[in-house]
Amino acid sequence: MTKKERYQFLISYFLEHAPEAETELMYDDPFQLLVAVILSAQCTDKRVNLTTPAIFRKYATPEKLSEAAFDELFPLIKSISYPNNKTKHLIAMAGMLTHKFKGQVPMTVDELVLLPGVGRKTANVITSVIDEQPNMAVDTHVFRVSARLGLTTNAKTPLAAEKQLIKHIPAEYIHRAHHWLILHGRYICTARKPRCSECGLRSICKFVNKIDKVEI
Secondary structure (H helix, E strand, C coil): CCCCHHHHHHHHHHHHHCCCCCCCCCCCCCCHHHHHHHHHCCCCCCHHHHHHHHHHHHHHCCHCCCCCCCHHHHHHCCCCCHHHHHHHHHHHHHHHHHHHHHCCCCHHHCCCCCCCCCCCCHHHHHHHHHHCCCCCCCCCHHHHHHHHHCCCCCCCHHHHHHHHHHHHHCCHHHHHHHHHHHHHHHHCCCCCCCHHHCCCHHCCHHHHHHHHHHHH
């Protein structure tokens, strides 16, 4: 199977089985999504969704969040991974949004990565989810699944994987493909015990083919 055929199979499969795939983070506007994505680094979406409602009630705008004291915000996110750094990042991010971007979340990757706590992955999430830009956020799930399926080859970094995925996925599907891959990695192609017997992509998977050969 060629790489082109592999990608075609993947897209056809998810268009049929998960055409409306979307983020599992709960949000009402771009600012809330940005806060949620920053908090989600090395933390589950489920935990983030349990945490953000209290933050959004108390700090409904970037301006209000920028005025928060560390000791006020920290208790609201102490159950999240790396709460000290994330508390500092959220307050500083909100300050920059307020003063540099007039309280509006920018919609370019180059502008977003200027914000404290925002890296390329987060910027790609925001622009693809909110604006459906053809940007591919590569987290641990996407990195693992794309390698196992043979969508990427010898990609040593998330950026290398991102470039390969964007090269082969048609632009109109890229904003959805991130969710296809991340949800597949979260629920089927898990890190430790992938549920290969339940996987609809088994026929194109290089990882499971290697396992089958070993078992034979």
